[in-house]
Amino acid sequence: MAGGTLIVGASQAGLQLAASLRQFGDNRPITLVGEEIHPPYQRPPLSKEFLSGESDAESLALRAASYYADAGIDLVSGRRVTEVTLASSGRPGSGVARTADGRSFPFDRLALTVGAAPRRLSVPGADLDGISCLRDRDDAADLRGRLESSARVVVVGGGFIGLEVAAAARALGKEVTVVEAAERLISRAVAPVVSEFYRQAHLRRGTRVLLSAAVAGFEGADGRVTAVRLADGAVLPADLVVVGVGVVPRTELAEQLGLACDRGIVVDAHARTSNPHIRAAGDCTVQPHPVTGVGTVRLESVQNAVAQATAAAASLLGRPVGAAPVPWFWSYQGDLKLQIAGLSTGYDEYVVRGEPDSERFSVLYYRQGELLAIDAVNSPAEYMAVRRALMDGASVPPSLAGDPGTPLKSLLAARRRPAVPSP
Ligand SMILES: Cc1cc2nc3c(=O)[nH]c(=O)nc-3n(C[C@H](O)[C@H](O)[C@H](O)COP(=O)(O)OP(=O)(O)OC[C@H]3O[C@@H](n4cnc5c(N)ncnc54)[C@H](O)[C@@H]3O)c2cc1C
Known part of the structure; x- marks a missing residue:
C-alpha cells in the first residue's frame, strides 16, 4: 500500500476521517481496519430505538454498502490490529501494522480511531x-x-x-x-x-x-x-x-508507539498526537478544551468524533483547520429529549428557565458571567438558540436569562469568540 493512509478503528471517527480525506481531494489509497464484523454503524440508537425494538440493524449503517468501493476506501472488517511499528528510515510516520490473524498493512500515514471499551x-x-x-x-x-x-x-x-x-x-x-x-x-x-x-x-x-x-x-x-x-x-x-x-479509552496501540497518553491519547486541536505524523480522533483521545483552550477534556460524542476526524484529515493534508466547533450532545430517554450545547465544565452559576416538573425546561451554565452551555429538556428551540449563540460568540446575562416569558433568541446579543489558529 504505497503512499496510503491506514486508519485503525472503523466507526464514527475512522469513517469520517476517511470520508473527509476524500472530500478534501486526497486520492491516495485509504485502508480502514476495524475489529467488528459490521461495517461502520451508529452507536446512539443502540440504547434507544434499537434496544426498544423501534428500529432494526439495517437502519444503523452509517453509509450505504456501495459507498466504500465508490469512494475507493478499502474497508477491512473483523480484524484487530495488535501491533504497529514505525519504520526507522524512509518517510517519517510510515510503518506497518499487523492484525491478530497475521495480516500486514504497510502505511505512509497512520490514524488511530480506536474508541473506548466499557469499564x-x-x-x-x-x-x-x-x-x-x-x-x-x-x-x-x-x-x-x-x-x-x-x-x-x-x-x-x-x-x-x-x-x-x-x-x-x-x-x-x-x-x-x-x-x-x-x-x-x-x-x-x-x-x-x-x-x-x-x-x-x-x-x-x-x-x-x-x-x-x-x-x-x-x-x-x-x-x-x-x-x-x-x-x-x-x-x-x-x-x-x-x-x-463508563468507558476506558483504548490506548494500547498508542502506548506501543510511545505516544503520550493521559486518560486517553493526548492530541492537540488539530488531532495530532505527540508524534506529529500520527493522528488520533474520537473517544480514544484527550484534547485541549475545544471552547476555552484551557485544560484538557475527553469527549464521548458523535459530534466530537466527527469534528476531530475532520480536523485530523485536514491537518494530515496540510489544510487549515477551522475554529473548534461548539460541542453538542443528546440523550433521549423515552419521551425525555435532552439536548446539550457547549461544555458546562467549570461553571460557577446556572440559571433555570421554565419549570422542571413540566418536563420542559432548560438550564444555562455560566462561568464569571460568560455563557458556557445549555441543557435543554424537551426544548429544542432554546437548545438551537444557545447553540447558535455559542457559535457566534453571543451571550445573555444570567440576570436576564431566567425569564421564560422572553424567548432566548431575542435575549442573545453578539460577542465574538477567538478562532483556533491554523497549523
Ligand atoms: C450505547 C451508546 C449510546 C450512545 N449515545 C450517544 C448519543 O446519544 N449521543 C452522542 O453524541 N453520542 C452517543 N454515544 C457515543 C458515541 O457513539 C461515541 O462517542 C462514538 O461512537 C465515538 O466514535 P469513535 O469512532 O471514536 O469510537 P467507537 O465508536 O468506539 O469506535 C472505535 C472502533 O475501533 C475499533 N477498534 C478498537 N481497537 C481496534 C484495533 N486494535 N483494531 C481494529 N479495530 C479496533 C472498535 O472495535 C470500534 O469499532 C453513544 C455510545 C454508546 C455505546
Whole structure:
C-alpha cells in the first residue's frame, strides 16, 4: 500500500476521517481496519430505538454498502490490529501494522480511531451470565433478546447510557431499578437540578432509583445472575443486569508507539498526537478544551468524533483547520429529549428557565458571567438558540436569562469568540 493512509478503528471517527480525506481531494489509497464484523454503524440508537425494538440493524449503517468501493476506501472488517511499528528510515510516520490473524498493512500515514471499551466491575460474580454491558451492536442485539425474557432488570450506573437503557426497559414493561454509586444521577455532566429532574421523571415512570448505592457483588444460580448485592446489605433480585459505568479509552496501540497518553491519547486541536505524523480522533483521545483552550477534556460524542476526524484529515493534508466547533450532545430517554450545547465544565452559576416538573425546561451554565452551555429538556428551540449563540460568540446575562416569558433568541446579543489558529 504505497503512499496510503491506514486508519485503525472503523466507526464514527475512522469513517469520517476517511470520508473527509476524500472530500478534501486526497486520492491516495485509504485502508480502514476495524475489529467488528459490521461495517461502520451508529452507536446512539443502540440504547434507544434499537434496544426498544423501534428500529432494526439495517437502519444503523452509517453509509450505504456501495459507498466504500465508490469512494475507493478499502474497508477491512473483523480484524484487530495488535501491533504497529514505525519504520526507522524512509518517510517519517510510515510503518506497518499487523492484525491478530497475521495480516500486514504497510502505511505512509497512520490514524488511530480506536474508541473506548466499557469499564467492567471487579466485584464477586461479575462474570455471571445475564450481566451485560452495552457498547457495540452485538451487545445491543444480545441485550434486546435477553430483555424479552426478563421481568426484573437492574441497571448499574445512572449515567446517560444507564438511564437510556432503563427508559427502554421500562417502556417494555419491565420492573427496573437503577443503582447509582454517586449522590445524584449523571453527576459528571449536569447540574444537581437536572440530576434531580431525571430522578423524579424516572420515578414517575415507575423506575426505582437508588443513589449512593455501591454494588458489592452479584449472586447467581447455575451460572446465571439472580440478584445484585449492595454494600449496605440490600439484595435486589434480577433476571438481567446491565452495567453502564463508563468507558476506558483504548490506548494500547498508542502506548506501543510511545505516544503520550493521559486518560486517553493526548492530541492537540488539530488531532495530532505527540508524534506529529500520527493522528488520533474520537473517544480514544484527550484534547485541549475545544471552547476555552484551557485544560484538557475527553469527549464521548458523535459530534466530537466527527469534528476531530475532520480536523485530523485536514491537518494530515496540510489544510487549515477551522475554529473548534461548539460541542453538542443528546440523550433521549423515552419521551425525555435532552439536548446539550457547549461544555458546562467549570461553571460557577446556572440559571433555570421554565419549570422542571413540566418536563420542559432548560438550564444555562455560566462561568464569571460568560455563557458556557445549555441543557435543554424537551426544548429544542432554546437548545438551537444557545447553540447558535455559542457559535457566534453571543451571550445573555444570567440576570436576564431566567425569564421564560422572553424567548432566548431575542435575549442573545453578539460577542465574538477567538478562532483556533491554523497549523
Ligand atoms: C450505547 C451508546 C449510546 C450512545 N449515545 C450517544 C448519543 O446519544 N449521543 C452522542 O453524541 N453520542 C452517543 N454515544 C457515543 C458515541 O457513539 C461515541 O462517542 C462514538 O461512537 C465515538 O466514535 P469513535 O469512532 O471514536 O469510537 P467507537 O465508536 O468506539 O469506535 C472505535 C472502533 O475501533 C475499533 N477498534 C478498537 N481497537 C481496534 C484495533 N486494535 N483494531 C481494529 N479495530 C479496533 C472498535 O472495535 C470500534 O469499532 C453513544 C455510545 C454508546 C455505546
